Amino acid sequence: MSRAETSRRGSRPSRAGIRDVAAAAGVSITTVSDALNGKGRLPDATRRHVREVADRLGYRPSAAARTLRTGKSGLIGLTVTTYGDEPFTFTEFAYFAEMARAATSAALARGYALVILPATSRHDVWSNVALDGTVVIDPSDQDPVVSELVRQGLPVVSDGRPAGSLPVTAWVDNDHEAAVLGILDHLADAGARRIGLLTGTTTDTYTHLSTTAYLRWCERVGQDPVYEAYPAHDPCAGAVAADRLLARPDRPDAVYGLFDPNGTDLLAAARRYGLRVPDDLLLVCCSESTVYANTEPPITTLSLKPRRIGTAVVQLLIDAIEGVESDDPVEQVIPTELIVRTSSQRRPPRTTVSPPRSPEER
Amino acid sequence: MSRAETSRRGSRPSRAGIRDVAAAAGVSITTVSDALNGKGRLPDATRRHVREVADRLGYRPSAAARTLRTGKSGLIGLTVTTYGDEPFTFTEFAYFAEMARAATSAALARGYALVILPATSRHDVWSNVALDGTVVIDPSDQDPVVSELVRQGLPVVSDGRPAGSLPVTAWVDNDHEAAVLGILDHLADAGARRIGLLTGTTTDTYTHLSTTAYLRWCERVGQDPVYEAYPAHDPCAGAVAADRLLARPDRPDAVYGLFDPNGTDLLAAARRYGLRVPDDLLLVCCSESTVYANTEPPITTLSLKPRRIGTAVVQLLIDAIEGVESDDPVEQVIPTELIVRTSSQRRPPRTTVSPPRSPEER
DNA sequence: TGACCTTGCAGAAACGTGTCTGTCAACGGC
DNA sequence: GCCGTTGACAGACACGTTTCTGCAAGGTCA
Numbered sequence A, B: 001m002s003r004a005e006t007s008r009r010g011s012r013p014s015r016a017g018i019r020d021v022a023a024a025a026g027v028s029i030t031t032v033s034d035a036l037n038g039k040g041r042l043p044d045a046t047r048r049h050v051r052e053v054a055d056r057l058g059y060r061p062s063a064a065a066r067t068l069r070t071g072k073s074g075l076i077g078l079t080v081t082t083y084g085d086e087p088f089t090f091t092e093f094a095y096f097a098e099m100a101r102a103a104t105s106a107a108l109a110r111g112y113a114l115v116i117l118p119a120t121s122r123h124d125v126w127s128n129v130a131l132d133g134t135v136v137i138d139p140s141d142q143d144p145v146v147s148e149l150v151r152q153g154l155p156v157v158s159d160g161r162p163a164g165s166l167p168v169t170a171w172v173d174n175d176h177e178a179a180v181l182g183i184l185d186h187l188a189d190a191g192a193r194r195i196g197l198l199t200g201t202t203t204d205t206y207t208h209l210s211t212t213a214y215l216r217w218c219e220r221v222g223q224d225p226v227y228e229a230y231p232a233h234d235p236c237a238g239a240v241a242a243d244r245l246l247a248r249p250d251r252p253d254a255v256y257g258l259f260d261p262n263g264t265d266l267l268a269a270a271r272r273y274g275l276r277v278p279d280d281l282l283l284v285c286c287s288e289s290t291v292y293a294n295t296e297p298p299i300t301t302l303s304l305k306p307r308r309i310g311t312a313v314v315q316l317l318i319d320a321i322e323g324v325e326s327d328d329p330v331e332q333v334i335p336t337e338l339i340v341r342t343s344s345q346r347r348p349p350r351t352t353v354s355p356p357r358s359p360e361e362r
Numbered sequence C: 001t002g003a004c005c006t007t008g009c010a011g012a013a014a015c016g017t018g019t020c021t022g023t024c025a026a027c028g029g030c
Numbered sequence D: 001g002c003c004g005t006t007g008a009c010a011g012a013c014a015c016g017t018t019t020c021t022g023c024a025a026g027g028t029c030a
Helices: A003-009 A018-025 A029-037 A044-057 A063-070 A093-109 A123-127 A144-151 A176-189 A205-221 A237-247 A262-272 A306-321 B003-009 B018-025 B029-037 B044-057 B063-070 B093-109 B144-151 B176-189 B205-221 B237-247 B262-272 B306-321
Strands: A075-080 A113-118 A133-137 A156-159 A170-174 A195-200 A226-230 A254-257 A282-286 A300-303 A331-334 A337-339 B075-080 B113-118 B133-137 B156-159 B170-174 B195-200 B226-230 B254-257 B282-286 B300-303 B331-334 B337-339
Touching: A018 A029, A018 A044, A029 A044, A063 B063, A075 A093, A075 A306, A093 A113, A093 A133, A093 A306, A093 B093, A093 B113, A113 A123, A113 B093, A123 A144, A133 A144, A133 A306, A144 A156, A156 A306, A170 A176, A170 A306, A176 A195, A176 A205, A176 A254, A176 A282, A176 A337, A195 A205, A195 A237, A195 A262, A205 A226, A226 A237, A237 A254, A237 A262, A254 A262, A262 A282, A306 A331, B018 B029, B018 B044, B029 B044, B075 B093, B075 B306, B093 B113, B093 B133, B093 B306, B133 B144, B133 B306, B144 B156, B156 B306, B170 B176, B170 B306, B176 B195, B176 B205, B176 B254, B176 B282, B176 B337, B195 B205, B195 B237, B195 B262, B205 B226, B226 B237, B237 B254, B237 B262, B254 B262, B262 B282, B306 B331
Parallel strands: A075 A113, A075 A133, A133 A156, A156 A170, A170 A331, A195 A226, A195 A254, A254 A282, A282 A300, B075 B113, B075 B133, B133 B156, B156 B170, B170 B331, B195 B226, B195 B254, B254 B282, B282 B300
Antiparallel strands: A113 B113, A300 A337, B300 B337
């Protein structure tokens, strides 16, 4: 009347449990658990024997039972912003893909897996999965999801400096203001007299910080601001806004576009108005896409280093989960990288295609 | 000496359990469970009362305990192919992002969440998470992960027709052969005399089917094949291969590129050789990226409809998990869509920029 | 009036682990 | 020869649900 017998009575030969292993190896459940988890004081012979029997039976411990017992699931939530019913935004594809890829790798390397979750406050979907912690991308001010998670005692790390007094455990971000100022100086160095901005109407931190940095720079150098804003989640509106910007009477002779597709948008608009790039118009946009290395001309891009951000976010989160007293600060600023190509150099040394970047580059 | 008292003895006011709710509401645990899950036979008054007390205590059922008890976790694995240590391939970014986005939405709508997992056969990461089923993207022949999962009795649905005798529960794929034949006919109709192919050296099903379809088409119409193959996961190699293709003595007057970046690769190569698109060279590539609507000229692309594929894959999987006798076949073929732009029309009606696609389009 | 059904709810058995406590033998020191 | 110590293991409980079984009260019908 052993439990092994009971479980075998179920019509299916279901999965082998720890009891079956114990019975087959002629030891107790405790010994099996200790042998497989490397705990307790057992002679190596017993340990090896148990491991061999477990392998032979194809034993896989139940993740649910382990989670229930230990309180750790090995699962990390990855919250993505939503527009309407669809998760993710349109403009952040490449950034998000790179960031998620790096985060997945980093989590896997430490034995965790990522669960994709929407940034809605619907409890049913969130409480249906046991999380050890959560990564939040660009949380809005007073985000209800973050508050709820923190209230439950779960560590939350955000990609993007949290607005207001959002009580995140840690955060990682670029210095967006410094990045914008750097680009504006770069364009001015290349000979730009009037620099325009293609920006968004949304209120997220990235858009806000970048725009105010632009306005401050204009004020400092005494240039009138020349910018157009559009709803960044609308893939059509970017081309229209780019056209508007170049159609203005005070047409800029250099433009920085905050969003990924702005490069081709602006390039197309420039062609429509007969403007040569970079001779008549200098161009920079913020993008992680490699297509800008092969456009005509290749376009200078600002990389936010999503891979480094994804890695850092996960490391901070897992440190917090495991209670590691990390030496790293809970606020990490990842430097951006300006990849200078033909479109922002008034006198390019040559007109050859810039060499492709190596794949190891991060 | 109630359990509620016991749990309160723990220094933390941890989370309220079902026992606490039962005690606070003055009913039994059974009644709480039935009231919250809409089961059993309870008067509405009791149901409302229990719900209210649960809300007041901020009760959230433990996902781990529920999973252990019911055997369902509400978690679906999303397996991505890996190159080296990194998950995902470089060339499939836009496709994968769109597909994952649709899959996430579809899963969420039915109460499931997606877990990103690598296609390695390492047991430790797989057995650490309780899955109800798995989506596998482009599984290789004799994939050990798939075999292992099926052996455990988990349903597996693959994006991409499984090679060999891989025992998947269901699969979804495009008709890649028909798509290639359609493109070749389209290019021939536009006046192409010698059509070239930019393909990959990898052995995955997509590359294989597409290439053989091209070779068969060439044989049928009596054209000598003109193609270059390169390792698609290397972002640099594409530009080099495009250059090689146009440098050949038997230079093609039309090219189809199998991978996402091939459009800009080929466009750049064409400019280097002074070839006008579409006058001297017709161009089509397979891509989900919207940048090709704004290149100069806009490039005709083949869309594999990743959103429909992602949705279909998840629906089939959840149907299998929940034992729904679906009317849908277990093998679904999603039609591709050729988005015709200037680059493949020898006599474009006008040279205006093609209108951006509406965001609702799927 | 008893047999029988329905309603409203309580008790307790699982689910499969990890781990605390306890037992038994061997062993060494005094 | 007794006691404390240590090694190697077994028993039992707890994690927090869901659900099967069952009980009592009240109503219906022959």
